Amino acid sequence: MSIIENxxxxxxxxxxxxxxxxxxxxxxxxxxxxxxxxVETIITAINQGQLHFGExxxxxxVAKIEAINNPKLVWHFIGPIQSNKTRQITNHxxxxxxxxxIKIARLLNxxxxxNLDPLxxxxxxxxxxxxxxxxxxxxxxxxxxxxxxxxxxxxxxxLMSLPAPVNNFNKQRVPFSILKQKLQELKISRPEIDTLxxxxxxxxxxxxxxxxxxxxxxTALFGPRNVKTHTS
Numbered sequence: 001m002s003i004i005e006n007x008x009x010x011x012x013x014x015x016x017x018x019x020x021x022x023x024x025x026x027x028x029x030x031x032x033x034x035x036x037x038x039v040e041t042i043i044t045a046i047n048q049g050q051l052h053f054g055e056x057x058x059x060x061x062v063a064k065i066e067a068i069n070n071p072k073l074v075w076h077f078i079g080p081i082q083s084n085k086t087r088q089i090t091n092h093x094x095x096x097x098x099x100x101x102i103k104i105a106r107l108l109n110x111x112x113x114x115n116l117d118p119l120x121x122x123x124x125x126x127x128x129x130x131x132x133x134x135x136x137x138x139x140x141x142x143x144x145x146x147x148x149x150x151x152x153x154x155x156x157x158x159l160m161s162l163p164a165p166v167n168n169f170n171k172q173r174v175p176f177s178i179l180k181q182k183l184q185e186l187k188i189s190r191p192e193i194d195t196l197x198x199x200x201x202x203x204x205x206x207x208x209x210x211x212x213x214x215x216x217x218x219t220a221l222f223g224p225r226n227v228k229t230h231t232s
Contacts, residue, residue, distance in 0.1 A: 003035030003041065006050045006221050007032075014215070017208040022145055023054045028208050033058070033218030036225050039067050045221070046070065054078040054097075054216055058085040065092050076199075078160075078216060080134055087111045093139040095120040097160040097197050097216075100136045102147055114205075122197050123146070125182075127175040128164035135161065141182060147191075158213070159183055165202060176210035183211065205207035 001009070007030075014028050020118065026070040034134050042053060051072055051093050056079030063074055076095040086107040089096060093166030099105055099121045112119050123144060126135030131163065136144055141159070159182065163175040176198050186193045199207025201220035217226065 003044050003222060004048055006223070007050060010217055010221055011031060013204070014208065017205050018038065021209045023208060023211075029214045030218045031078075031214050032221050033078065033200075033216050035065070035079070035218070037222055041222060042068060046073070052076060052214075054218075055093075056080075058082070058088050062088050062092050068147075083107060090116075090119060093119070095122070095157075096122045097136065098124045099148070100124045100126075100134055102144075105148055105151055105154060109153045110186075114151035114194055117186055118153050120157045120195075121154050122150070122158050122160040122195055123156070125161045125179060127161045127179060130164055138178065138182060138224055141195050142186070145186065156190070156193060156194050158197065159186075160197035162200070163203075165196075171193070172206035173210050176203075176207050176212070180211035 010030060012029060018025060029052060030047055030050070031052045031054045032050050033054045048210060052074045054076040069228045074095065076097060077089050077093045078094050080095045081089065081098055081104050085103060086104060090111040091106050091113060096108065100123065108119055123141060124135040125138055125141060126133050127138060129134055145156055148154060159179055161175065166172055171201055179196060179198060183193065183196050195213050197214040197216065199212045199215035201217050202216065204215045
């Protein structure tokens with residue numbers, strides 16, 4: 001299937017899944033994960049009305065953002081953050097999904113240009129307690145967000161996670177359900193927190209069932225990635 005057909009298929013799947021699980025219509029946003037994809041490939045998606053794109057590698061992403069140069073696009077950084085890349089991230093991205101260190105948050109806050117809106121950020125949660133995964137533990141979320149609230153150039157929007165992969169639909173729902181509950185708890189005192197960035201090509205349905213507001217889709221949209229070297 002072509003990218004055009006894939007985008008149409010995914011949008012329809014999101015809509016059907018929203019209805020199936022009694023989600024509000026258009027409550028789930030499609031984030032096209034465009035890491036390692038060419039400018040031409042991204043433009044094909046843009047021509048189908050796709051405006052939100054997620055990138056993992058800063059240097060590669062900045063080159064594409066500058067080449068495309070479309071102010072209507074919303075760029076999300078969804079990869080691990082190196083401290084020497086924070087200035088580029090603050091200058092080129094609208095969202096960061098992978099905040100799990102105060103040191104990085106402080107740099108992003110200090111370096112966010114005054115002429116831009118505050119940077120939307122999500123706290124990355126290591127919901128599966130994997131040693132190899134980034135993210136803070138669930139029990140640390142409240143205290144971490146309290147620390148983030150000192151940074152006025154950052155706007156805390158919600159939670160992001162990438163649980164350990166499982167094939168069973170009901171098992172996929174379990175960590176997402178826990179994250180949904182935590183988001184609901186946070187919203188009681190912080191109504192501006194409204195984002196649950198969960199779900200990939202493999203577990204999108206389970207994520208939507210449990211309250212995802214952003215699903216991060218790469219392979220199902222663009223096809224298999226060509227393995228190649230990249231710049232961070």
